Amino acid sequence: VSSNVGCHLRVDVVLSSNRRFIRNSGTKLLVLASPPTSIGPLVCGDENFRGGLTLRESVQCSAEVTGAHNIPALVRPTDVLLSEDHSDGTIHFLDGRKNLKISFTAPIKPSLVYAEFVLRVSLAGARATGAKKTTSLSLPIIYPELAPTD
Numbered sequence: 534v535s536s537n538v539g540c541h542l543r544v545d546v547v548l549s550s551n552r553r554f555i556r557n558s559g560t561k562l563l564v565l566a567s568p569p570t571s572i573g574p575l576v577c578g579d580e581n582f583r584g585g586l587t588l589r590e591s592v593q594c595s596a597e598v599t600g601a602h603n604i605p606a607l608v609r610p611t612d613v614l615l616s617e618d619h620s621d622g623t624i625h626f627l628d629g630r631k632n633l634k635i636s637f638t639a640p641i642k643p644s645l646v647y648a649e650f651v652l653r654v655s656l657a658g659a660r661a662t663g664a665k666k667t668t669s670l671s672l673p674i675i676y677p678e679l680a681p682t683d
Contacts, residue, residue, distance in 0.1 A: 565607040565630065566600025569656055572633070573597035575670040577652075585673035586650065591638040596654060596668055598633050605631040611657065618651035619644065639674070649673045 545559035577594035578584075586592060600606035608629030615624040615635060621643050627634040637652055655667040 566604040569606035
């Protein structure tokens, strides 16, 4: 089965002798849209997330991605461009089913002095007119507090 718009399918078991459905034998499938045409806001962390990152720390982020007719989309690594504005840190593609999931690891030390990491995710081939093709999020850098000097 293939679909470029996305659809819900129900697969049931049928007895061939009398063509009757076997009750509760089926399963529901969601065929995800492809390619993705719109991306929602990027959200990072979990309930323990402090709202910023220390150096060397990692965080997982996700964004809802949809295709035609606002149906959840399948995202492949080639469908997105991942970047950090200062070209610092490492971004990894984790998953692309219904939601894009990425992980960002802050560098050991920043290449310049700045206050925040800015993550950007762009759809490489968004086709829908007026669709949101880019999302970004700023993560403050939590620098360690230095001990007072005499």
